[in-house]
Amino acid sequence: GSVTRAYTRLEPSGIVANRGFVSLTRAFALLRNFNPQSHRYRGIRTMSTSFHPTPEQLALAQQRKLKREAREKIAAQEEEEKSRILPRQWVTVEPQPAATPNGQHLLAQCLVPQDNKSGGMISSYVGRELFPTSDCLKAPQREHMLYHEILSHNADIYCLQEVDRTEKLLPVLEDAGYSCLYAAGPRKRHGCLIVYRSNTYEVVRKSVVTYDDQEVRTRGNDKARRGSSFRTKNIASLVALRRQGTNNDGVVVATTHLFWHPAQAAILFREVSKFRDEHAGNSSSWPCIIAGVGDPLLKLQETRLEASRVHHATIDPEVPITSPTPVEDDEGAETGETDPDRIIVNSRRAQPMDGLLSTPELIEFFKHSGTAMSVYDKGQSMLPVFSEEGLTYGCRIHLPSERHGAFEPIWTSYTHVRYNFMFEKCAVLLMRCFCIQYWKAVLGAVISQLSVISFLLTPPAEDYIFVLDPPGRQVSVMRLAKPHHEDLLGDGLPMKGACGSDHISLAADLYWPPIKSHD
Numbered sequence: 001g002s003v004t005r006a007y008t009r010l011e012p013s014g015i016v017a018n019r020g021f022v023s024l025t026r027a028f029a030l031l032r033n034f035n036p037q038s039h040r041y042r043g044i045r046t047m048s049t050s051f052h053p054t055p056e057q058l059a060l061a062q063q064r065k066l067k068r069e070a071r072e073k074i075a076a077q078e079e080e081e082k083s084r085i086l087p088r089q090w091v092t093v094e095p096q097p098a099a100t101p102n103g104q105h106l107l108a109q110c111l112v113p114q115d116n117k118s119g120g121m122i123s124s125y126v127g128r129e130l131f132p133t134s135d136c137l138k139a140p141q142r143e144h145m146l147y148h149e150i151l152s153h154n155a156d157i158y159c160l161q162e163v164d165r166t167e168k169l170l171p172v173l174e175d176a177g178y179s180c181l182y183a184a185g186p187r188k189r190h191g192c193l194i195v196y197r198s199n200t201y202e203v204v205r206k207s208v209v210t211y212d213d214q215e216v217r218t219r220g221n222d223k224a225r226r227g228s229s230f231r232t233k234n235i236a237s238l239v240a241l242r243r244q245g246t247n248n249d250g251v252v253v254a255t256t257h258l259f260w261h262p263a264q265a266a267i268l269f270r271e272v273s274k275f276r277d278e279h280a281g282n283s284s285s286w287p288c289i290i291a292g293v294g295d296p297l298l299k300l301q302e303t304r305l306e307a308s309r310v311h312h313a314t315i316d317p318e319v320p321i322t323s324p325t326p327v328e329d330d331e332g333a334e335t336g337e338t339d340p341d342r343i344i345v346n347s348r349r350a351q352p353m354d355g356l357l358s359t360p361e362l363i364e365f366f367k368h369s370g371t372a373m374s375v376y377d378k379g380q381s382m383l384p385v386f387s388e389e390g391l392t393y394g395c396r397i398h399l400p401s402e403r404h405g406a407f408e409p410i411w412t413s414y415t416h417v418r419y420n421f422m423f424e425k426c427a428v429l430l431m432r433c434f435c436i437q438y439w440k441a442v443l444g445a446v447i448s449q450l451s452v453i454s455f456l457l458t459p460p461a462e463d464y465i466f467v468l469d470p471p472g473r474q475v476s477v478m479r480l481a482k483p484h485h486e487d488l489l490g491d492g493l494p495m496k497g498a499c500g501s502d503h504i505s506l507a508a509d510l511y512w513p514p515i516k517s518h519d
Helices: 024-032 055-082 124-130 139-152 166-175 222-226 262-277 302-308 359-367 375-381 384-388 393-397 420-424 430-434 436-444
Strands: 003-005 021-023 090-092 104-111 157-163 178-183 191-197 201-210 235-243 250-258 288-294 310-312 347-349 463-468 476-481 506-511
Touching (some): 104 139, 157 166, 157 250, 201 250, 235 262, 262 463, 375 506
Antiparallel strands (some): 090 476, 310 347, 476 506
């Protein structure tokens, strides 16, 4: 007859651990002749034998069940406490148009502070110096809050900066249904991450822009054409995403973490526009979303911008080394007198042959790099509630409402610092230079009344979401994640129960009409 595999084990005799192949007829015969009352099978419990636990056994089982449930409840409470953050309220800016949902996109901009191998933010000493009031500098204290912060927006697209520990973060995002594109500068310990919903978008092409290698002039030798002051190792990550289920419609997404070099902002917009337009197809009609972080300029006013025009040892090896700190350290990792935001070391005054752009040249460069719309500046200007509740940057430093940047969030970086040098530092972000109209706002904004040694760092929003509209397709801001009120942020971020980063995330629901057919 047919052959089957029989797994039987009857003890002590008879059929004993037969794991071989036997005929189906032989197996039935063995089972038919099986007699549980026979002395040959004495002590074997059959399927018909029922088990009746004693009251003591029932009580013990119930006790174990209650203990297990209690442990699970405590673990759930601990997990909830570790990931607890301040909730965000969403505000409708414009009513949703009666159009195809293909034009709607939700995007979130977050900054994830980097951690070194020891698990501290940047390093234990520097972390405590930069964040003296934080109660969660170690990565395990913050990571669950960061996961919650990111996923709570339920975005289609995310842009994150200062990302490391990707072996921890990426599985969390992938389990939530996202795909990830990570990019970092040469020898950088952290990088930029673009995250998109796997069942909504697919990658058409991608690119990485290394700012140190980009030219800002068309004349002169290689050094002059690049016009570099400092080897920043900063990059921009660009990706063209086609929306699934559409007739070749999509979006170009770019993210970056800029240092304090103004030319890099103009380079970013130039390269994003070039990336969108240089390939055939409909991508030239796709909107470009640029989300990222820009660190402050060094000086307050246009006349003092000249002081930062230097040539660093990372560019010119002949520059004398005046600081023992390695010149290749990441920005933000320095302490004491080697912090480039305090004092510029290992550098010399720039000379014309170095090719650094002058202020008029910078302005001209921005004019040709594209004009962008800030999502939060536009969205918050459309509803009086943001100004009435004092949630705009203009409310804090009394900017006139017609000035670009007045309606940016009151905070996206909320960090307590104790540095005398901050009295003379710039409190505006170079990323405002993305629009040429922002240029004078960058150079002219002043924060006054800084009269104590210990104070709260008060730059405007360091995080931005910008949009470059394609021809004939104007992006609308549908909803915004409302900024937090200052009294909820305590003495400074990161803070348990509030935010795992020192930056507050931005999130927006954007809409643009579908591509018009050309029949």
